[in-house]
Amino acid sequence: xxxxxxxxxxxxxxxxxxxxxxxxxxxxxxxxxxxxxxxxxxxxxxxxxxxxxxxxxxxxxxxxxxxxxxxxxxxxxxxxxxxxxxxxxxxxxxxxxxxxxxxxxxxxxxxxxxxxxxxxxxxxxxxxxxxxxxxxxxxxxxxxxxxxxxxxxxxxxxxxxxxxxxxxxxxxxxxxxxxxxxxxxxxxxxxxxxxxxxxxxxxxxxxxxxxxxxxxxxxxxxxxxxxxxxxxxxxxxxxxxxxxxxxxxxxxxxxxxxxxxxxxxxxxxxxxxxxxxxxxxxxxxxxxxxxxxxxxxxxxxxxxxxxxxxxxxxxxxxxxxxxxxxxxxxxxxxxxxxxxxxxxxxxxxxxxxxxxxxxxxxxxxxxxxxxxxxxxxxxxxxxxxxxxxxxxxxxxxxxxxxxxxxxxxxxxxxxxxxxx
RNA sequence: GCGUCGGUGGCGGAGUGGUCAAUCGCACGAGACUGUAAAUCUCGCGGACAAUGUCCUACGAAGGUUCAAAUCCUUCCCGGCGCACCA
Numbered sequence: 001x002x003x004x005x006x007x008x009x010x011x012x013x014x015x016x017x018x019x020x021x022x023x024x025x026x027x028x029x030x031x032x033x034x035x036x037x038x039x040x041x042x043x044x045x046x047x048x049x050x051x052x053x054x055x056x057x058x059x060x061x062x063x064x065x066x067x068x069x070x071x072x073x074x075x076x077x078x079x080x081x082x083x084x085x086x087x088x089x090x091x092x093x094x095x096x097x098x099x100x101x102x103x104x105x106x107x108x109x110x111x112x113x114x115x116x117x118x119x120x121x122x123x124x125x126x127x128x129x130x131x132x133x134x135x136x137x138x139x140x141x142x143x144x145x146x147x148x149x150x151x152x153x154x155x156x157x158x159x160x161x162x163x164x165x166x167x168x169x170x171x172x173x174x175x176x177x178x179x180x181x182x183x184x185x186x187x188x189x190x191x192x193x194x195x196x197x198x199x200x201x202x203x204x205x206x207x208x209x210x211x212x213x214x215x216x217x218x219x220x221x222x223x224x225x226x227x228x229x230x231x232x233x234x235x236x237x238x239x240x241x242x243x244x245x246x247x248x249x250x251x252x253x254x255x256x257x258x259x260x261x262x263x264x265x266x267x268x269x270x271x272x273x274x275x276x277x278x279x280x281x282x283x284x285x286x287x288x289x290x291x292x293x294x295x296x297x298x299x300x301x302x303x304x305x306x307x308x309x310x311x312x313x314x315x316x317x318x319x320x321x322x323x324x325x326x327x328x329x330x331x332x333x334x335x336x337x338x339x340x341x342x343x344x345x346x347x348x349x350x351x352x353x354x355x356x357x358x359x360x361x362x363x364x365x366x367x368x369x370x371x372x373x374x375x376x377x378x379x380x381x382x383x384x385x386x387x388x389x390x391x392x393x394x395x396x397x398x399x400x401x402x403x404x405x406x407x408x409x410x411x412x413x414x415x416x417x418x419x420x
Numbered sequence: 421g422c423g424u425c426g427g428u429g430g431c432g433g434a435g436u437g438g439u440c441a442a443u444c445g446c447a448c449g450a451g452a453c454u455g456u457a458a459a460u461c462u463c464g465c466g467g468a469c470a471a472u473g474u475c476c477u478a479c480g481a482a483g484g485u486u487c488a489a490a491u492c493c494u495u496c497c498c499g500g501c502g503c504a505c506c507a
Contacts, residue, residue: 152500153426252458283455316456367449369471370464376450387471406449407456 003058009268010261012051014187017197017210028182028209030055031063031174033114033167033189034101036071036093040235041100043247047216047262048186050298053105054265055184063110063180064101066094069118070166090115100234104299110178114170121169130169133202134195139164142191164195171196175208187212216262234299240337241300245308246408248292249285253278256287264294307335315410321380321397329398332412339403340416341391350391352377352384355403359411371405378404 004020007013016023032052034045041049056062071090098111139145139161148156171193174180183193193210200208232247233239239247251259256278260271278287289309296305314328315336324332339359341350353368356377362368369387371377377384379395380402391413395401401413 155500246456250456253455254458256457281455282457285455285457288455288457312456364467365469366467367465371450374450374464375452376464406451 003054006268007051007054011258012047012054012213012262013211014214015190015210015212017194018207023182023209023211027060028055029061029063029178029180030182030184031065031171031178031180032184033065033067033070033170034097035067036090036097039093039096040233040238041097042234042239043232044216046234046295046299048184048213049101049104050263051184051213056105056108060182061110062105062108063112063174063178064098064105065170065174066097066111066113068094068113068115070114070163070170072115072118096235104234112174114166114173117173118166118169126165126169129203130165130172130199133199134165134168164192167192168195168199171208172199172203175200175204175206180208181206182209182211185210185212186215188215213262216259236300241296241304242308242311242336242410243408244300245292245296245305245312248295249288249312250408251288251291253282253287256291260287260291260294264291264298266290266294307331311335315402321400321402324398329400332402333400333414336410336412338412338414341413342416346391346393346415352379352389352391353387355391355413356405359403359413361403361405361409361411376406 004024008020013020030052032048034041052062052064068090071094072087094113094115098113102109102111140149142164145156145161148154167189171180171183175196183196185193190210190212193212197208197210200206232244234244248259248263257271257275260266260274261268264271266274274287274290278284293305293309296308310331314324314332319328321329337359339355341355352372353362353365356362356368356371357365362371368377372384372387372389375383375385379391380397381404391401396415399414403411403413
């Protein structure tokens with residue numbers, strides 16, 4: 001299937017600045033900008049990263065821009081002025097993001113940081129050479145800016161107002177330096193991307209293109225926000241491969257089909273066939289299983305995906321810990337998050353509350369107690385009912401205690417000495 | 421600069437001297453039902469502890485009045501609006 005049809009079948013195209021046939025009539029140099037406001041990307045960013053990979057695989061040249069310069073400012077949001085990021089943090093985040101994208105997309109990627117040119121820009125030169133090509137009349141018509149102008153409590157600073165010029169300038173620089181002639185982004189970046197398209201046309205008389213994909217939303221129509229606290233990160237330190245796998249496995253029926261198209265490389269035809277099956281037996285969750293395994297493979301590799309699937313099968317297979325085979329128990333100990341308990345702790349009486357906070361399953365002791373009184377904690381699938389409960393020998397099976405918060409958050413506790 | 425209104429928990433938004441760790445909605449977490457789903461319902465949602473209670477921190481910041489302050493006063497910081505200045 002050719003690229004255009006594939007992208008359309010997946011619903012990956014939201015806006016495009018010219019006919020798709022024109023845009024893809026030759027090999028392009030494509031760029032995507034990522035804002036370094038965190039040290040890891042998360043599930044929301046992944047669609048557009050994978051879109052880049054799709055283009056790369058189709059033979060287009062790929063440039064990834066980390067917004068080390070624009071990240072100092074931040075693009076305008078719906079409401080409320082952004083906090084300016086600290087320079088050191090931006091630098092550190094930029095490095096982390098760079099490595100992450102490289103790993104997913106592969107080797108033939110050019111990486112640039114707009115701090116390299118934006119931080120050198122002289123104000124008066126910028127206003128003369130770039131600012132002259134933008135009219136305030138046009139800028140104030142933009143949705144987000146207009147909304148913030150109309151709502152006095154959310155007024156917008158000049159800094160954020162000018163953000164679009166910087167992004168436009170990035171495109172201009174990349175066009176001159178690398179011949180970049182296509183910019184990608186999520187649809188919320190559409191007008192910012194067009195700034196660059198316009199700027200290149202006015203200043204250089206050249207045509208450059210723009211393409212956006214839809215913003216991914218969850219079942220409630222909300223976008224996966226980085227600030228929501230429940231973000232699913234690509235960094236294994238922030239979200240373990242097991243948790244990452246579980247996230248995808250838990251997607252609702254209404255969304256699996258779309259996510260398969262957005263987040264995997266299965267062909268739209270295969271996906272449709274799978275969804276047909278799934279509709280007949282939604283309870284089997286085959287579509288979710290496929291989604292979880294595919295995405296985990298893309299991000300963390302096949303070995304990690306296989307392990308996550310195996311651990312999930314054991315944990316949700318309905319078997320008691322005592323009934324696990326040696327192999328299964330070993331697998332759990334190897335793959336699931338674990339926590340060592342010293343002999344003294346055990347003999348001195350180690351409370352379940354402490355165990356919950358020490359393993360990170362609860363954010364505080366108060367939180368741990370709340371969870372226990374809310375029937376949310378179990379060890380080896382036996383519910384802990386007393387908030388003052390201590391960890392005892394009887395809690396261990398095969399030398400392990402499987403601590404569970406809710407259904408999916410698990411940590412294995414094992415005595416420090418006993419190695420299996 | 422002057423005047424005026426405002427700044428409350430992740431967000432929105434009540435409260436305007438004790439009954440306030442602060443109504444309510446959203447978000448989030450747990451439970452029930454299910455299919456590790458959705459919808460629905462229930463509970464929870466600052467922290468520590470000798471824990472059905474006690475204490476600490478918290479309503480922009482710092483002081484003050486009071487037996488008692490999110491609530492009153494002073495100063496400062498930040499934002500909105502109006503006026504002035506400047507054009």
